[in-house]
Amino acid sequence: MTKRNLVLAMLFVGCYGIEAHAAGQYDNPDTIIVARDGTGQFRTVGEAIEVCRAFMDYHKVIYIKKGTYKEKIIIPQWVQNIELCGEDRDETIITYDDHANLLVEQPSSLSTLHSPLKLGTFRTYTLRIDANDITLKNLTIENNAARLGQAVALHTVGDRLRFQNCRFLGNQDTVYTGLESTRLLFDHCYIEGTTDFIFGPATAWFEQCHIRCKADSYITAASTPEHVSYGYVFNNCTITVAEDVTKVYLGRPWRDYGYTLFMHCTLPAEIRAEGWHHWEKHREQTARYMEFENNGPGADTTKRVAWSRQLTKKEAAAITPQTVFSTKSEWNP
DSSP, X not given: OOHHHHHHHHHHHHHHHXXXXXXXXXXXXXXXXXXXXXXXXXXXXXXXXXXXXXXXXXXXXXXXXXXXXXXXXXXXXXXXXXXXXXXXXTTEXXXXXXXXXXXXXXXXXXXXXXXXXXXXXXXXXXXXEOSSSEEEESOEEEEOOOSSXXXXXXXXXXSSEEEESOEEEOSTTOEEEOSTXXXXXXXXXXXXXXXXXXXXXXXXXXXXXXXXXXXXSEEEEEOOOTTOSXXXXXXXXXXXXXXXXXXXXXXXXXXXXXXXXXXXXXXXXXXXTTXXXXXXGGGGGTOEEEEESOBSTTOOOTTXXXXXXXXXXXXXXXXXXXXXXXXXXXXXX
């Protein structure tokens, strides 16, 4: 073997060994521990996500110990089958504080003056999930920006996302369900906010969730496309309000065919008698707003807007997680 070939072989073996070690260290279904105090393998959630193999075909848990993690996190599209599990829902907190009116320097390609731009709603997230098949358990996701504009805590893009026993804290635009036809389950979660704090085009089922209104405003702002059969379904949820809140709408359509259904929910007296707002007058002809067998002082439907509907028992019986999450997509370009 020539000296040159020997060197190349040594480089190959060395690089292969490094690559194999790097790929193999966390390429397994073992649990990764994150702890701010340094007792885990990582001190930040973002670092733990980074080491997960692309397109994993096994379930991997990132266990996050109690603590406050100030991080702005993206779970990238090429990661799947990850579960982020907190040690304690109320004491395992991922937080950040961006808001839409925050001024940031714009790229030099856009302006020779380099004048600041506003950050905008869709860059304010604390956690953005681009991946499919992700589960969050026992976590608090928070955007703790002051009330200076829209401030998203959770921004979803992926499909088949599950949120169990989580809290989502913020003010305006707390939870953005950001991609049509993606399917999300919120199970026994707490969601709070001021205006349009659950919004977007995705299909989401909220089961036994606590929805907390912090201002006289709107709970939901669905933008469900016309061709998508279901938008937001709130089942067996409880709506509560802060002490100074007196008038709350169940929702308003961010786009023409917004879909929102409250059924078997407990509604407080502060829900406005008309229930829903059109946002723009013409949307009264297209918005899909419904209720079924709600209870509590805010559940009286005698003064609801004429363009909302009360489901029949037969119609309501047909709306289950199985039917809502069963989708068919055809494309013939």
